[in-house]
Structure formats: C-alpha cells, structure tokens
Amino acid sequence: MIGHEDLAVRTLGPCRIDSPLAERLAARETTQHSVQEGDRVLFDDTLSMAGARDVPVSELPSLEPGGPRQRIYFDPAKTRVGIVTCGGLCPGLNDVIRGLVLELCRHYGVRRIVGFRNGYRGFIPRYGEDVVDLSPDVVQHIDDEGGTILGTSRGMQDPEEIVDALERLAINILFVIGGDGTIRGAMEVVRVVQERGLKIAVVGVPKTIDNDIPYIDQSFGFQTAMSEATKSIHAASVEARSAPGGVGLVKLMGRHSGFIACYSTLAKDDADYVLIPEVPFALHGEGGFLEHLRRRVEDRGHAVVVVAEGAGQEHIEEHEPGRDASGNVRLGDIGRLMRRLISEHLDKAGVENNVRYFDPSYAIRSVPANPYDSAYCLRLAHAAVHAAMAGRTEVIVARRRRRFVHIPMALAVSRRNHVDPLGDLWMSVLEATGQPVRFG
Ligand SMILES: Nc1ncnc2c1ncn2[C@@H]1O[C@H](COP(=O)(O)OP(=O)(O)O)[C@@H](O)[C@H]1O
Ligand SMILES: O=P(O)(O)OC[C@H]1O[C@](O)(COP(=O)(O)O)[C@@H](O)[C@@H]1O
Ligand SMILES: [Mg+2]
Numbered sequence: 199m200i201g202h203e204d205l206a207v208r209t210l211g212p213c214r215i216d217s218p219l220a221e222r223l224a225a226r227e228t229t230q231h232s233v234q235e236g237d238r239v240l241f242d243d244t245l246s247m248a249g250a251r252d253v254p255v256s257e258l259p260s261l262e263p264g265g266p267r268q269r270i271y272f273d274p275a276k277t278r279v280g281i282v283t284c285g286g287l288c289p290g291l292n293d294v295i296r297g298l299v300l301e302l303c304r305h306y307g308v309r310r311i312v313g314f315r316n317g318y319r320g321f322i323p324r325y326g327e328d329v330v331d332l333s334p335d336v337v338q339h340i341d342d343e344g345g346t347i348l349g350t351s352r353g354m355q356d357p358e359e360i361v362d363a364l365e366r367l368a369i370n371i372l373f374v375i376g377g378d379g380t381i382r383g384a385m386e387v388v389r390v391v392q393e394r395g396l397k398i399a400v401v402g403v404p405k406t407i408d409n410d411i412p413y414i415d416q417s418f419g420f421q422t423a424m425s426e427a428t429k430s431i432h433a434a435s436v437e438a439r440s441a442p443g444g445v446g447l448v449k450l451m452g453r454h455s456g457f458i459a460c461y462s463t464l465a466k467d468d469a470d471y472v473l474i475p476e477v478p479f480a481l482h483g484e485g486g487f488l489e490h491l492r493r494r495v496e497d498r499g500h501a502v503v504v505v506a507e508g509a510g511q512e513h514i515e516e517h518e519p520g521r522d523a524s525g526n527v528r529l530g531d532i533g534r535l536m537r538r539l540i541s542e543h544l545d546k547a548g549v550e551n552n553v554r555y556f557d558p559s560y561a562i563r564s565v566p567a568n569p570y571d572s573a574y575c576l577r578l579a580h581a582a583v584h585a586a587m588a589g590r591t592e593v594i595v596a597r598r599r600r601r602f603v604h605i606p607m608a609l610a611v612s613r614r615n616h617v618d619p620l621g622d623l624w625m626s627v628l629e630a631t632g633q634p635v636r637f638g
Pocket of ligand 2: 284285286287352377378379405406407408451452453507522526563
C-alpha cells in the first residue's frame with residue numbers, strides 16, 4: 199500500500215531566491231488546470247481506494263505538484279547543468295533535450311549546460327568522451343530528428359566516477375533521461391552525492407517505449423511509437439487480405455509489457471490476435487492458438503497476428519535467456535518461432551497459407567516525435583527544470599492523470615508497469631479482436 203513516505207520528495211535545502219517566473223505565479227490557484235505550489239495532488243482517484251485507507255482527507259497519500267515555484271534553490275547565474283540520455287531509443291529524446299536547454303536559458307538565465315555523450319559512459323574518463331556544449335542555437339532544430347544528439351548506451355558504470363565527473367565540471371544539476379535502469383543508476387549517483395555532502399540535484403525524465411514505468415500516464419514517445427506500429431499492422435492486413443490463406447504476423451517491442459501491441463492494435467483495428475507477455479497462451483491442442491488461427495483462416499481466408507517480443511517466451515525451448523549490458527533479459531525470437539509454427543501447422547492441416555512477417559521493432563522507436571509527443575516532451579522538460587531549480591532531487595517528473603507531479607525515483611522503479619489481464623485495456627483488446635480470453 200502506497201504511503202506518505204513513499205511520495206515524499208527530497209530537496210537540497212530551502213528556496214531563498216526569487217524565481218524569474220515569480221510574478222506569473224502570484225495569482226496561481228488550484229483549479230482543474232493548475233495546482234497551487236503548496237497544494238498536493240491526491241494519489242488515489244476513486245472513492246473506494248481513498249476510503250480503504252480509512253484516514254482523514256488531509257492524510258490521504260498525495261504527490262507534490264510539478265510546475266514553477268515562487269522561490270528557487272539555485273542561483274541561475276551560477277548554475278551549471280548536465281544532461282544525459284541512457285538506454286534504448288524512444289521518439290522525443292531530442293525534444294526533451296531541446297526543451298530543457300530552452301527553458302533553462304530563456305526563462306531561468308542558466309547559461310552553462312553540457313551534454314554527456316553515450317549515456318552514463320560519457321562521465322567515465324576511459325571512454326574519452328568530451329562533453330557537448332548545449333545552447334539554444336545548438337538545440338533549436340534537433341527535434342526534427344529521432345534518436346538523441348547526445349548518443350546513448352547500456353552497461354553499468356561506477357557512480358563514484360560519475361560523481362567525480364560532476365565535481366570536476368562543477369555541475370549543480372543533472373538531468374537524466376531514461377527508463378528504469380537509468381533511474382536506478384541515478385539513485386546510485388544520488389547516494390554518492392549525499393555521501394560526499396554535495397548539493398547536486400538529480401532529476402529524471404522517464405523514457406520507456408515499453409511503457410513499463412508505473413504511476414505515470416504514458417511515457418513520452420509512446421504515442422509516436424504506437425502510431426508507427428499501426429503502419430506495420432495495416433501493411434500486414436493488406437498483405438493478408440491480398441493472398442489466399444494470407445497471415446500477416448507483426449512483432450512489436452515490449453520486453454515485459456505489451457502496451458505497444460495493445461494500443462497499436464486498438465488504433466488500427468486490423469488484428470485478429472494480440473499476444474503479450476502478460477497473458478500466457480497455449481500454442482497446441484484443440485483450444486490452442488494454432489488451431490484457433492487455422493479455423494479463422496479457413497473461415498475468413500486471412501488473419502493478422504500481433505505479437506509483443508516478450509510474449510510466449512515459455513515456448514522458446516533452445517533459447518538461453520542471456521542479458522544485455524544493463525542486465526535486461528535478452529529475449530528469444532518469438533516472431534520467427536511463430537512464423538515457422540504457423541506455416542507448419544497450416545501446411546499439416548492442408549490449409550493453403552502465405553505468412554508475411556513484419557518486425558518493425560527499431561523502426562518504431564527511432565523516428566522523430568509526432569506533434570503530440572513533441573508538446574508532451576516540452577512540458578516534461580519544463581517541469582524537470584522547475585523541479586531542479588527548486589532544489590528537488592532523486593525525483594522524476596511525470597504526468598499522472600493529466601497533472602504534472604514529482605514522483606520519487608524509488609517509487610518509479612519499485613515495480614514494473616504491466617498490462618492488467620483483468621483491466622479495461624485488455625478487455626478492449628479482446629473486444630476489438632474477438633480473440634478468446636485464453637488459449638488452451
Ligand atoms: N540496476 C541498476 N543499477 C544501477 N545502474 C543501472 C541499473 N540498470 C541500469 N543502470 C544504468 O542505466 C543505464 C540504462 O539502463 P538500461 O536498462 O539500459 O535502459 P533504460 O534506462 O532505458 O531501462 C545503463 O547504461 C546503466 O549504466
Ligand atoms: O536497444 P536494444 O539493446 O536492442 O534493446 C531492445 C529493447 O530496448 C527497448 O526498446 C527499450 O528498452 P529500455 O526501456 O531498456 O530502454 C525494448 O523495447 C527492447 O526490448
Ligand atoms: Mg528499461
């Protein structure tokens with residue numbers, strides 16, 4: 199059960215400096231569209247959840263609101279900022295970098311901003327990476343391209359060496375843009391900063407194409423990636439409907455969470471089946487997936503199958519589940535297995551079939567953000583700058599139920615966000631595809 203202490207945000211100290219934005223905040227109140235800085239955002243959003251806590255309203259768990267403060271902790275004229283992007287790509291990384299730089303420079307007057315290259319290894323001397331000086335001129339148009347101008351990487355780095363680099367460069371604020379791994383890495387950096395008695399704020403902007411970070415609405419870039427995925431699903435549908443016994447098979451990213459597969463299926467209602475990591479399925483037998491697909495192909499002449507890369511791992515026998523440099527599990531290729539098994543099963547049943555396989559994985563995460571995500575990235579960047587300038591640390595900024603809030607890093611990595619097999623989203627997928635609740 200989430201409690202008050204889980205939602206408490208650490209600060210480096212009292213805010214004694216008037217914010218350059220202060221005069222715009224004088225009349226700010228809590229409404230549907232804004233939260234007064236001394237107010238808090240309720241964590242629970244149903245009567246039953248709030249009621250179950252059996253405490254007075256004032257003691258209900260609540261989150262610190264995001265947004266500009268009247269007074270700030272850091273003196274903008276003397277503040278040096280670092281930015282780093284880590285882990286897998288996601289549309290919008292450059293938009294976040296751009297937003298951070300523009301907000302820092304234009305509204306706080308912070309002039310010294312550096313980017314660290316290729317993820318956390320950018321701090322480590324043995325990699326020989328110089329920092330990238332960032333300014334409005336440098337970042338003005340970087341949002342036109344996918345990826346990250348700073349580069350990214352996986353692989354563990356020594357937090358002591360990271361903090362050494364921060365000290366050498368006299369960095370006061372570090373923005374980390376990344377997923378669960380990056381946030382865990384940032385917490386190690388915060389630990390060392392505290393051990394050394396340093397006043398360095400570390401603020402995260404959560405990034406996950408899989409949408410596997412909990413307590414936030416959706417990661418930036420998710421909508422862009424999902425809309426890219428719909429193009430492949432539509433292509434699979436065209437191919438399937440254009441050949442006798444056509445089966446379009448699309449594998450999408452989603453190591454442990456099947457959100458991309460679910461939302462792209464709902465958006466382009468062409469799929470007959472969606473298979474995700476959260477919902478195991480039997481392949482063989484009368485009630486198994488393959489028999490159900492055979493009947494669908496015989497009845498309709500075609501079918502489209504969307505499979506998240508993390509689904510069906512239990513069916514991949516000879517796969518040695520290794521790990522990548524960051525410790526993330528390396529998945530077996532469910533797409534190739536399904537392609538082979540579908541063809542074999544239909545051949546054996548004497549059903550003419552033409553299986554067309556699509557694997558747009560990297561194609562959906564390396565594109566520039568769409569306008570929705572670009573705007574979202576900019577607002578997240580604004581929130582991150584406001585939080586850091588006000589001395590918040592060991593926190594990520596996020597939009598949760600349309601409000602921007604500060605979520606402690608420990609809470610953000612306390613569990614993984616999954617598609618709930620009993621939840622509304624999966625119910626919608628079952629309604630859209632008509633697939634059975636379970637196979638086998
Ligand atoms: N458990 C961990 N503890 C400390 N640092 C971590 C941990 N996991 C990952 N990291 C650091 O975060 C970086 C990015 O993590 P990774 O899992 O690759 O991507 P993401 O942050 O997108 O999940 C890694 O390069 C590594 O330096
Ligand atoms: O980028 P890599 O190392 O090929 O890993 C691919 C994985 O990265 C992701 O795109 C995102 O992973 P992270 O959240 O760890 O960055 C996963 O969807 C996918 O399984
Ligand atoms: Mg991750």
